[in-house]
Amino acid sequence: MGLHPLSIFIAAIFTHNIALTYLLGMCPLLAMSRQLQTGVGMGVAVTLVMLITALINWPLYHFVLVPTNSEIMSYLIFIIVIASAVQLLEMIMEKFFPPLHSSFGIFLPLITVNCAILAVSLFMMLREYTFLQTVFFALGSGLGWTVAIALISAIREKLVLIGDIPGGLRWAGITMVIAGIISLAFMGFSGMVSIQ
Amino acid sequence: MITILVINLLLLIIGFILLIAEKFLISYGECTITINKEKKLKVLGGDNLLTYLNTHKIFIPSACGGKATCGFCKVKVIEGGGNILPTEEVFITSAEKREGVRLACQVKVSRDLDIEIPEYLLGAEEFQARVERIQILTHDIKLIRMRIEEGKTINFKPGQYIQFKIPGTEEYRAYSIASPPYIRDKVELIVRLVPGGLCSTYIHKVLEEGDPVIFTGPFGDFYLREDSKKDIIAIGGGCGMAPIRSILYYLARKGMPRRFLYFFGARAVRDLFFTEELRELEKKFPQFKYIPALSDPLPQDHWEGEVGLITEVVDRYIQDARNAEAYLCGPPPMIDAAIRVLTRKGLREEEIYFDKF
Numbered sequence: 001m002g003l004h005p006l007s008i009f010i011a012a013i014f015t016h017n018i019a020l021t022y023l024l025g026m027c028p029l030l031a032m033s034r035q036l037q038t039g040v041g042m043g044v045a046v047t048l049v050m051l052i053t054a055l056i057n058w059p060l061y062h063f064v065l066v067p068t069n070s071e072i073m074s075y076l077i078f079i080i081v082i083a084s085a086v087q088l089l090e091m092i093m094e095k096f097f098p099p100l101h102s103s104f105g106i107f108l109p110l111i112t113v114n115c116a117i118l119a120v121s122l123f124m125m126l127r128e129y130t131f132l133q134t135v136f137f138a139l140g141s142g143l144g145w146t147v148a149i150a151l152i153s154a155i156r157e158k159l160v161l162i163g164d165i166p167g168g169l170r171w172a173g174i175t176m177v178i179a180g181i182i183s184l185a186f187m188g189f190s191g192m193v194s195i196q
Numbered sequence: 197m198i199t200i201l202v203i204n205l206l207l208l209i210i211g212f213i214l215l216i217a218e219k220f221l222i223s224y225g226e227c228t229i230t231i232n233k234e235k236k237l238k239v240l241g242g243d244n245l246l247t248y249l250n251t252h253k254i255f256i257p258s259a260c261g262g263k264a265t266c267g268f269c270k271v272k273v274i275e276g277g278g279n280i281l282p283t284e285e286v287f288i289t290s291a292e293k294r295e296g297v298r299l300a301c302q303v304k305v306s307r308d309l310d311i312e313i314p315e316y317l318l319g320a321e322e323f324q325a326r327v328e329r330i331q332i333l334t335h336d337i338k339l340i341r342m343r344i345e346e347g348k349t350i351n352f353k354p355g356q357y358i359q360f361k362i363p364g365t366e367e368y369r370a371y372s373i374a375s376p377p378y379i380r381d382k383v384e385l386i387v388r389l390v391p392g393g394l395c396s397t398y399i400h401k402v403l404e405e406g407d408p409v410i411f412t413g414p415f416g417d418f419y420l421r422e423d424s425k426k427d428i429i430a431i432g433g434g435c436g437m438a439p440i441r442s443i444l445y446y447l448a449r450k451g452m453p454r455r456f457l458y459f460f461g462a463r464a465v466r467d468l469f470f471t472e473e474l475r476e477l478e479k480k481f482p483q484f485k486y487i488p489a490l491s492d493p494l495p496q497d498h499w500e501g502e503v504g505l506i507t508e509v510v511d512r513y514i515q516d517a518r519n520a521e522a523y524l525c526g527p528p529p530m531i532d533a534a535i536r537v538l539t540r541k542g543l544r545e546e547e548i549y550f551d552k553f
Contacts, residue, residue: 070199
């Protein structure tokens, strides 16, 4: 405990990257990483939702669930909060920022089922973060996920030019291999900063 | 105890917030949908284009009920549709994309829309009908005759199709009309039981004579070109019999003014149907010829007719097809093979009309 929020922030991006060391949020990572632009778009949307849901879930957990001994239901509550926050965000964006809404398009509703979002809320609960630590952790995890999808989609864009991928490895297969190799590289950071 | 209370309270609050948000945030006001620059629909925005068109009795073909899985409900959106969604991209070719073609079920109406719908789709209506007769044609094909409710008639070109609404769902399936257009108060369909198919299973296993049904139509650009005097080569198999039968009876009533060769492909004798009916027509009109061909005749069939894939039979039968036009109806590989054979025989590709299913 007592970790500096900034070191949690750095750790969440590099040493404990939520996508590459915990392998969370893999499905959108595989599905949306065909182009760098859509990949980064998805990354930004994920970061936004991660931050918002962590901001809601932290007080909900500490001021409602813990005092009433209802921690057992935290999974359910977190999931529902995530789903409704995404809904709410979509409505607000559609009303007030239509261009932003249309550029996010399908990504926003897809995020509802991204397990990395739930993971951030669960980690902050398990690791007993303070509110400030949670904010930085959520922001860092979102950025880390964005970095991961940006790396993978940039490599996949280049792969298309090279071509010549064996049939069975195309799409998901080669993406898994890429993710694995990058993940190995990120493992090299481990031990530099501690997150707990 | 307190846990249950707290959780329920939380859920209630969340639900309430969402309801309030929906009330205040989602209001698009009145939007105008302009169709082909003339017809205007005033709607309260928020839902998708397909729903609005359906409620205003404009029936765009659609099979999946607005889930972007069939890709049939294409319309041209000139203005107000926003960007094409990733859900649509699978169905829309790059040429269509440049023209602004969208799937109606994926276009959310949130402001004024300017769209284009082909003329022939505007003629489609919804019909309430009752099943008058179900006839077993082969082991997996049935003929369904539906009588349209009092006072309404259907006006279609021979070869077109209707969309049959699967009761209890929002889904539709397309079936070609097997009856000729001069019967205006009844519609016949030929339905093959597709293993695992939602609609064909319903029609084969559940539907009974006297049941009410709903369908929309007519649709489709596969129909008899009446301004042509050329000979007709029709090729089909299975339930691809339906549109050809409609065309055939239509022409028969006019005294069969054009030469008509009908190639019908099946596996064995048990897959043939309407054989007597067609032989009768042959006797009546010498310019009509029915050529069934079996690809896998069984020993007990004692088959003496043509054997082989239907395209091989066509290849053997037709030497010069320059003065003919072709109507093809069946599964895509059969049609592609038939087009290759026919163009080799001198048929122009623009004069080959086909319906893939």
